[in-house]
Amino acid sequence: MSDCLFCKIVAGEVPATIVREGERVVAFRDINPQAPTHVLVIPKDHHPSVAELAAADVGLLGEVLGEAHRVAVDEGVDGTGYRVVFNTGAGAGQTVFHVHAHVLGGRGLNWPPG
Structure with a gap:
């Protein structure tokens, strides 16, 4: 999609700090990290949500989760x-x-805090 920020990252049109990249999945650092480790893992193909990805290609969803690990x-x-x-x-x-x-990761993430 021409107006999708993450599609532009995949295409190399928007810079990102890539930490891992495979044939169908890419991982890059979040620009607004909420923890010492905060990396986004995305499929290179555009799917608007995890629900839509699960319906369209459960194998690709598995690749996203495997890459997250x-x-x-x-x-x-x-x-x-x-x-x-x-x-x-x-x-x-x-x-x-x-x-x-x-x-x-990289800090306590227990919920609820306290």
Whole structure:
């Protein structure tokens, strides 16, 4: 999609700090990190949400999740714990409508806090 920020990152039209890249999936650092490790993992193909990706290509969804784990390993947070989050829809906080998994770690992420 020509107006999709993440499609532009995939196409190399918008810069990003790429940490992993495969044939169908790419991972890059979030520009507004919410934890010491905050990496976004996206499919290169455009799917607006995780629900739509799951309906269209469950294998690609599996690749996104597998890549999220590899990011956690590379970032050294797999042993201490990490979170993988998909925001689905505006009401859940999704602001870029190209499915993306947030990989968060490097600090306590217990919920509820306290």
